[in-house]
Structures are given as structure tokens and as C-alpha cells.
Amino acid sequence: MNQLIERRKVTARKEKPDSASLGFGKYFTDYMFVMDYEEERGWHDPRITPYEPVHLDPSASVFHYGQAVFEGLKAYRSEDGRVLMFRPDQNIKRLNKSLRRMSMPPLDEKLALEALIQLVELEQEWIPIEKGTSLYIRPFVIATEPSLGVRPSKRYKFMVVLTPVGSYYGDQLKPIRIYVEDEYVRAVTGGVGDVKTSGNYAASLQAQRKAEELGYDQVLWLDGVEKKYAEEVGSMNIFFIINGEAVTPALNGSILGGITRASVIELLKSWGIRVREEQVAIDDIYEAAMRGEVSEVFGTGTAAVISPVGALHIHGETIELNNGLIGEVSERLYETIAGIQVGKVRDSFRWVVEV
Template identity: 60%
Template sequence: MIEIKTELTTNKKQKPDLNNLGFGRFFTDHMFVLDYKEDKGWHDPRIIPYQPISLDPAAKVFHYSQTVFEGLKAYLTVDKRVLLFRPESNFKRLNVSNERLCIPAINEELALEALKQLVAVDRDWIPSTPGTSLYIRPFIIATDPCLGVSSAKQFQFIMILSPVGSYYKDGIKPVRILVEDYYVRAAPGGTGAAKTGGNYASSLKGQEMASKDGYEQTLWLDGKEKRYVEEVGSMNIFFKINGTVITPALNGSILPGITRDSMIQLLKAKKIAVEERRISINEIVEAYHNGALEEAFGTGTAAVISPIGELKWLDEKIIINNSEIGEVTQMLYDTLIGIQNGSLKDEFSWTIML
């Protein structure tokens, strides 16, 4: 076992109301920290009481956004086992983001062991009510106090934990989506395939515009031609057309979602045709008019699946499956949730039990 120093808190927090958790509002008693200096590499792994971070005002993370993050969950099963869902994939993707942002690669084995120990320390924070989980946020920030535009020489890798409620308080329901025709989320050669804060900051304006129009999310088109579908909100997107499930192929500007990959594997296991390819907004509109557009949904860590009941493209409203959850969408949601919470057998070896 990798040695990780642990300092337990002497002032435990009061646990929040399990019926009013929301998302990312409460945090556990401890956090993991790992430092990097150019002459020492990554060093001093430690679990410490949850606390504020002290940074120099000139830290590069503030000025040049040299930062990456991840998101995953731990689940408490009915028989009180703790399951992590595909954490190795998250740390592998974190290193892909690191490479794009000129951040030194982390030791993925160390990161996984640190996560296991951190979750074990704060195990009593994992909520037990149906639909709840412990959200895990690993992130890396550039702490180098220098205003020169260059890669930092000092970083911190931190993991924090947050008990979260069910994404859908009133049950899973289709959402309404505005197709964005002006702003773009990412472009070829940019950072769209990296999980970095700037991608999310650049999406806020589109989200704000969608909300003003009464829509829950934005559907992003490609940054070059503004023709091809890429992501919806902060999720990957799927369409079921004439019995085949289609999702945009990874092209360097689309985040390679772990839930996305899980859905593709599930579809193949269920013998449902699935394609990864470019798909234009015009093809979707045409499929709608031909009666071939059967279902649509987004996928991501927070919601698992977000069914789509309506798309607005220019002046046209596209109603999908009578704004009801499709059969395939529901099956995928139920299956993945069942694997994650241990109520269904994990045929894919995705979960790790603590």
C-alpha cells in the first residue's frame, strides 16, 4: 500500500439533511492534497481536515486558467458496501487533460489509492437514501506565483468529497434544449477534449441565453461550420433514429465522457445498433420530419441520463417521443444506476468495492 499521511479532524461537521442535499453544496470532513515542484516532482501525499486553500494572488491558476478537474461518484449499496464507478478511467482522462494543459502527469496508481483511503476516512458521509451518492471532485491547480505567460512550475492536486442528492427530485423527466447557433463551446485544436474550467466558463453565456428562453440546456454545434452536433450542456448526446443510436464521434473538441463510453458498451451488450459518427443538426431535423427521430438523451456523471423532450432549432420546435422518456433511454438509465448502486450484477468489471 502506498503510504499516505493522514491527519484526522478534531472538529467534525454536522451532517446535512439527506432529503435536502442538492448538488455540490456540502463537503465532508477531509480532503486529499499532493504537491508538485519542478525539482521534486509530485510529493507529500496527505489526507488532512477540509480547509480553505491559501494561494498567492499571482498564482497562475487565477490568470491563465491552468487547471483541470474530474468528477466521479461513490455509492453505498443496500448491504452497506461502498462502490466506486470506473475511477481508473477518470484518472486516465485526468492525465490526458494534464497533457493538453501542460501539467505534469500524476501517478494514477497513487491517485486511486489516495481516493480509496479518503473515501474510507469519510465513509460515514456517503448518503444511503435511494438516488443519492458521494460526489468526488479531483482537481489540479497551478500555484506558481508568477505573471509570465508560461507553464507553472508548482501545482497542487486536491480531491474533495460532497454528498449529493438525486439529480431528479421528482423523477427523471425529459428536458427542453435550445440549439445554439451563435456561440460555440470548443473548436478544433482547442481544449474541448480536456476537462478544464475554461470550457465550462465559455459555455455559461449560451446557457444563460437558453434559460432566458425557458430552456434547461444548450445544444452545442461544432465551432468551424456550426452544422454538426457536439455536446448538450456539459453532457455528451445521443439520438435514436430508425432504431439506431447515434452519438457524435470524438473529434478533439468533444469530451470523451466515461458515462458516454459506458452507454455505448451497454448498447452493444444489449444488441442495440450504435454508431459513433458526425451527425448534423439538419439530419436530426430531417429525421424528425420523416418520423424517424425516436429518442434523444444526454449522458454525464451528475445525471447519468438526461432525456430530451424538445429541441428548438431556429424558429422550429422539435418534439421528441411526445416529450416522454423513450424505452431505450429508460433501460440505459435503470441498468447503469443498478450497476452503480450494486443492485444489478456488474458484467463489465466497472465497479471497485472498498
């Protein structure tokens, strides 16, 4: 698919927010990318347009049957002024996996990557330069056909919006507190837990609110059948350092395959740290922690990169980890990945794409 990406100019530029007040996903840049799909034409009319509301019919399929998928990645400004993106090709591959699972038409990956690059290049003045900040990139696809039939839509929109962001959890490396959820479930094998579809996140909100009311930052989900095995945190994959080895739940069809997760596994192995991807019983974690064998726990994800965990609430009991401090492995991983992302650490894995 060789298509030119049309550009439509804004009439006036927005005022850029102060970097100290960015938060996460509060401000949006001047432009966005849009492309349409119709069954008889395929994907067509790729364009960069002014950021503006999207007009949809009240009976558009996305409102009624939930065909919506998305991705999240970031662009960074290096100290020498370059604009860098971290593994964008992997996000596009995962987006296509989500699209196929949700019976939505896949994208041409080269065109999608070119759209990301052109949009970020155009909006590079929006990339904040303070430590821990970045330009968050949100590609997403929604079903737009006006129809109330229970079937895949025949029309879709692919869009990309950009938002300058600060640290996801505020103090980036302050350990968070996690509530192990044993009432609600997130996903089961054979469902859609391993793709980034919007409904997964809507279904998680009740448990997240419950955790926050109890004084915890995030939810660690257990498997949906036995409620016995650790799976993932709401916005992250999870790792446990037990007796010097890294243990993380295996991708079993109900866990999202995180791009940061995959990067962490590669890094750990390159450092000579054994990584075990396997079924992880939460009771085994509890018992290992009671024996003092769990030296640290951390989450991995695009938004926070590495989130050290300072406490786990399991079966009504709160277990403090590493005296509430960041662990050695967590800190080294964060400094390495964050360093690669902004060009301060040598990218021996070729993960970074320069815009």
C-alpha cells in the same frame, strides 16, 4: 511511486445535511486530499487533511493563465452496505490526458486511485442512501506558482473534495428541454474541447444563461467552424435513437470523451442495438424528427447518468420528442447503469470498484 498517505485529524466533525435538501455540490465532507508538485521534486507530500480553505499567492498562475483541470465521479452505498465507485480508473486516465494537454505534470495513476479510495473509505458515513443520491468526488489540479510569466507553472496542487449530492436535475428521469446553440461556440478541433479544463465551462455560461431565459435546461453545442454538426451538451454527451439505431457524435478532438458515454456504447452493443459514432448534422436530426424517425434523445454524464430529452429547440422551432416522456432505451440504460453502480444489477463489465 510508493508513498504513504499521511492523515491529519479534524478537531470536530460537521453536522451532516438532510438528504432531502442535498442539491448538488452544496455541502462538503470533513476531509480532503492534497498533494503538491514542485519542478525539482515532482509530486510529493500526499495527505488527507481537514477540509479547509486553500491559501494561494495573488499572482498564482491559475488566476491569470487558467491552468486548471478537474474530474467528476461518484461513490454509492449498496443495499448490503458496501461502498462502490464506478470506473474510477477511467477518470484518472482522463485526468492525466487533460493535464498533459494543459502542460501540467501527470499524476501517478496508482497513487491517485489509492488517494480516492482512502478518502472515500474515511468519509463513507457521508454517502447518502436514498435513491438517486450519491457521494460526488471532485479531483482537480491547479497551478500555484506565483508568477506572471506566460509559461507553464512550476508548482501545482492536486486536491480531491467530496460532496453528498441529490439528483442533478431534481426529478432524475423527467425529460429535460435542450436549446441548440447556433451563436456561441464551445470548442474547435485542435483546441481544448476534449479535455476537462475549467475555462471550457466558464466559456459556456453565457449560452447557458440564454437557454435558461428562454425556458430550456441545457445547451446543445454545434461545431465551432460551420455551426452545423451536433457535438455535446454542456454537461453531457448526446445520443439520438433514429429508426432503432443509436447515433452519437464521434470524438473528433473537440468533444469530451465521457466515461458514461463509453459505458452506454458498450451496453447498447451488448443488447444488439447498433451504435453509429459519426458526424451528426443538426439539420439531419431536424428532418428525421419531422419524419417521426427520432424516437428518443438522451444525454449521458456522471452527474445525471442518463438524462432523457423531451424537447429540442432547433433553428427557432421547438420539437417535442416522445410526447415529453422518457423513452424505452433511455429508461433501460438508466436502470442498468444506476443498478450496477449500487450493486443491484450484475456487473458483467467489471466497472465497479469496491472500497
